[in-house]
Amino acid sequence: MDLLLARDLLAWPPGDNDTDTIIDGVHFNLTTLKFWNYTYWSNKTLSNVTWCELGFQPYLADTLLENGTWVNSTSCYVPLDPIGTRSAVGMGYAVAYALCLLLVLVNLTKHGKLHLPSEKRFVPIGRRWQWYWAIWVCATAMIGLFFNVDVDRYYVMEIPILITSFFWYLMQMGTTALVWEAVRHWGSWMERQYIDPNPFVLPEEGRRWHFEFWVPLFFYFWDWMNFFMVIPRNWSPIERQRAPDQVVNEAEPNAMDPRFKAATFMLFICWLTIVVYLQHAVRHYEAKHRGAANRVKGFFSYMPWRFILEIPLLLALVVYQGIAAWDFDLSPLKVNTYLPAVFVGGYTPSLLILIIQIIDGFMRPNEDRELIRQRRVRGAAVDQELGYVQKPAWWHRNAGADDMANRIMRNVREVGGGRATATRVDDIAQGRAVRRDSSLMAAGGGGGGGIEMSPMASPGGVGGGTAAPPPYTPYAGKSERRKTEHAMQAAAAALFPQPSNPASAAGSVADMPPPPEFGAAVAGTDGDVDDNRQAGMLRPRSGERNHSTASSVSVSQQRPQQVRSMLDV
Known part of the structure; x- marks a missing residue:
């Protein structure tokens, strides 16, 4: 040139x-x-x-x-020369970074989507940060590589070499943060799986919690210190590479000043922090090993394969940044630098780290879906231990479906279900009392005031009748509740006897049919009225069953069906 x-x-x-x-x-x-x-x-x-x-x-x-x-003149700072090797190779790398950007966006959509409610302990943005930094790396790399074209084409060098160098350093910082966020989130994901079966197995306070709280702040402090050592500076002397004397006297001293060298050490501290945090995650959330050799073996066996590749690549990137701070002939800040060193040491590690992240992102499922799968597996194991057989999918209730519970409730509403004593209790009791008083006055000639003051006859009759009571048949069941119900029914029948024809109870007493004798069969003919009926005691026949469960309800009266269970429907 x-x-x-x-x-x-x-x-x-x-x-x-x-x-x-x-x-x-x-x-x-x-x-x-x-x-x-x-x-x-x-x-x-x-x-x-x-x-x-x-x-x-x-x-x-x-x-x-x-x-x-x-x-009609032309400035010196215009692109006049043809594209050279630096531009051609740089455009190839830029296209590769552009493809990576598209795939990173796909992975961000896949892994950033929520399928479970957000938890305070594991915020959704924590899983997305690694993809945000991947977007940063792709964007800065593409900008710097596209300006490589003007580095070759400018007749007299000016701002293109500054822009490509500026964004190259930003890409190094973003790549370091990308690997850090991948490692940090892997540790967080291990913790989430570890405590999901038992949220109280790990305390939220203690040395482990404080370490995981302060280490991210420690990492970003040194990563941003690398940024402040490199970016906010006077870049004008570096662009003065228009003659050999300018390169030696101005560009080279500024490209290798102490600030560039200090920035390299700060990036190396970030790399060490990543390794320490990875060891911390393996030690706390994976199986424990005894002995130094077993611990080292376990550390590499539990570490994901992507970190086995990414951490050495990140170290190579840090080493090359240090080489560029001590050797200007290998630095990307030099216009006619050694191009294999620039692309192999400066751009290839970041590109490979992105490719590894993308491949791993497509291989791994969404974490919420994976957690749902693990919960389903644990639930199936517990059901198997308890001997519980899970119902098929068609058995479960669907939203809006006409299931059994809805049909039962609809039938209950149609028949007017409810408690038996919930409707017209007082009216039924008062009407029955009036009919009974009328019957007693007509039969015995006495006046019974109320229900409590009505005369009660002995089993033998007022006139000393000799008719025997019906034979007693004891209940042979096993339910105490049924025994109690039968006793209550017998007491109710004795205290509040019912007429055999309730419809005619309100009429004349003379119109009522005479009751059968005590000794008559259920299907027998009507007999004469005995002394018991004359005394006012109307006792039901022995073969007649009283269906009443309360003293105020008549079974002969037309009442709505009372649904007490599914069997009544």
């Missing part, structure tokens, strides 16, 4: 007279050129402290006015 030629001062070419000079066939006023302190250089450029113009055709200016204005 003409850029690399010795920019020695040249004498002004002779012209028609002492105040004229001819440069590439164009006449210029030499007095005006000297007045504005222009100098003619061996790379065929005309420049002073402020301006730099190309001095060869077809970019040479038509003339220079007395006020120092060039007419």
